[in-house]
Amino acid sequence: MSIDTFLLPDFQTCLRYSVQTKRNFICIAKRIMKAEEKQTDKKNPRSAPHADVEPIPSMEDDIKLAAERDEPPAIQLQRAIHHHQIGDKLVLRSSLLKKDFAEHLHQKSSHHEPGLEIVIIPNINDIPIRDQGSLVRWMRDSAVENAPRIFIGLLQWDPTKEETCSGETESRAGTKRDSSKVPYEKHLQSKLKINDWLRHKFWFACSMPKSDSINSSLSSGYFSEAESLTDMGAKDIVRKQRIGDLGYSEVHIEPSLRRYVLDVMVHLRIHRLTVHGKGGGVHTGCLEDILTLAQLMCLDDNKEFVTPREIKQAMRWYFPVHLMLITNPLLDTSILYGSKIRLIDEFLSKVARMKQQKSLELENPLILESLVVQDVLSKVVPPI
Known part of the structure; x- marks a missing residue:
C-alpha cells in the first residue's frame, strides 16, 4: 500500500x-x-x-x-x-x-x-x-x-x-x-x-x-501527473472537450457501484473499532456525497463513467472525517463473546501508540480513521 x-x-x-x-x-x-x-x-x-x-x-x-x-x-x-x-x-x-x-x-x-x-x-x-x-x-x-x-x-x-x-x-x-x-x-x-x-x-x-x-x-486531478493525459490525438482532444462540457451529475454510475458503497457503509458501521451505538459515524447522506465526489474525480480524469477506482479513492477521502472510533475497551463488541478486557486493553494501547507515531510521520491526525477505511476496502470486493 x-x-x-x-x-x-x-x-x-x-x-x-x-x-x-x-x-x-x-x-x-x-x-x-x-x-x-x-x-x-x-x-x-x-x-x-x-x-x-x-x-x-x-x-x-x-x-x-x-x-x-x-x-x-x-x-x-x-x-x-x-x-x-x-x-x-x-x-x-x-x-x-x-x-x-x-x-x-x-x-x-x-x-x-x-x-x-x-x-x-x-x-x-x-x-x-x-x-x-x-x-x-x-x-x-x-x-x-x-x-x-x-x-x-x-x-x-x-x-x-x-x-x-x-x-x-x-x-x-x-x-x-x-x-x-x-x-x-x-x-x-x-x-x-x-x-x-x-x-x-x-x-x-x-x-x-x-x-x-x-x-x-490546479492543472491535474486527484491522480498523479504521470497518469494524466499527455500525448493526445485528434480524437482524444475532441473527446476531452466533450467531457469538459459535461456537468459532474452527467457522469454515469452503474447501480452495482451504489451497492458497493452501501456494502462498505455496512462494514464500517459494524467494524470492531467504530462506535456501533452511533453507526460508526456513517450517516445516510454518505452515499450521495461519495458518488458525487467520484463523479468529480472522473471529470478530472476525462472519464464519462465512474469505476471502482474512483469510488475507492472517494471513500478514502470522505469517511475519515465522519468515523467515530471507540476510546474505551468496554465498547468493544467482542466482550459479548467472551473476550477479556485485559487483552482488549492491550490491543487498544498498541493502536493508540501506532496512531501517535503515524500521525506525526504522515502529518495526518485522521490516520487511524483512514486505516479503518482501508481495512474495510481490502475486505469488501468491488464489482467487476
Whole structure:
C-alpha cells in the first residue's frame, strides 16, 4: 500500500470540488509557533494578522510570504482563496467567522452580495455547543437561499503538543503513571471535537495550501501527473472537450457501484473499532456525497463513467472525517463473546501508540480513521 493513500487531499482540489457542489469542508492546519517567533511577531508589524498586505502577483509567492510571516492559518486560507480561479463568471469572497456568533449571523442575514461567499471558521473546535446548532441551521439555510455560501472549518493541529502515550487507561493510570505521559484513550479520541450533526455538514478534510504544489494541483486531478493525459490525438482532444462540457451529475454510475458503497457503509458501521451505538459515524447522506465526489474525480480524469477506482479513492477521502472510533475497551463488541478486557486493553494501547507515531510521520491526525477505511476496502470486493 502506497504512503500516498493516507495523505490528506490538497487544498486546491478540495476547494474546486466544494465550489462546484456547494459543499463545506475541513482544512487541517499543522501549525507550530516557537516562543522566539511569537516575540518576532510582536515586534514586526507586517506579521500582524489584520495588517494591510501589499498586492503580490503570484499565489506561490503570496503563500511563501505568509509562511515567512507566520500568519494565522485562517489568513493563509483567505490568500489562497483570493488567488484561486474557478471560472470566469464566478466571484469568490472570503470572510472570517467572528467570535460573536450571533452578531455575525445577524450581519450575514441582513444583506447579500453577488458571487459565492466562503466563510472560514478559524478554529472549529472552539465553537461552543450552544452555537453549533445555530451554525448547522445557518449551513442548512445557505444551501437553499439565493445567496450561495460554503463553509471551511479550520482544524488547527499542533504535533508538538502531542504527549507520549502511557499505554494505560485512565482507570488504571494512578500514582505509578509517568506524569509526562497520558492515558491512551486521549490519543484515540478524534481531533475533530464537534457534535455529530455539525460534523456531517462537512464532506471531507484537506491539507493547507502549499506553494510547491500549486501548479500541479490546479492543472491535474486527484491522480498523479504521470497518469494524466499527455500525448493526445485528434480524437482524444475532441473527446476531452466533450467531457469538459459535461456537468459532474452527467457522469454515469452503474447501480452495482451504489451497492458497493452501501456494502462498505455496512462494514464500517459494524467494524470492531467504530462506535456501533452511533453507526460508526456513517450517516445516510454518505452515499450521495461519495458518488458525487467520484463523479468529480472522473471529470478530472476525462472519464464519462465512474469505476471502482474512483469510488475507492472517494471513500478514502470522505469517511475519515465522519468515523467515530471507540476510546474505551468496554465498547468493544467482542466482550459479548467472551473476550477479556485485559487483552482488549492491550490491543487498544498498541493502536493508540501506532496512531501517535503515524500521525506525526504522515502529518495526518485522521490516520487511524483512514486505516479503518482501508481495512474495510481490502475486505469488501468491488464489482467487476
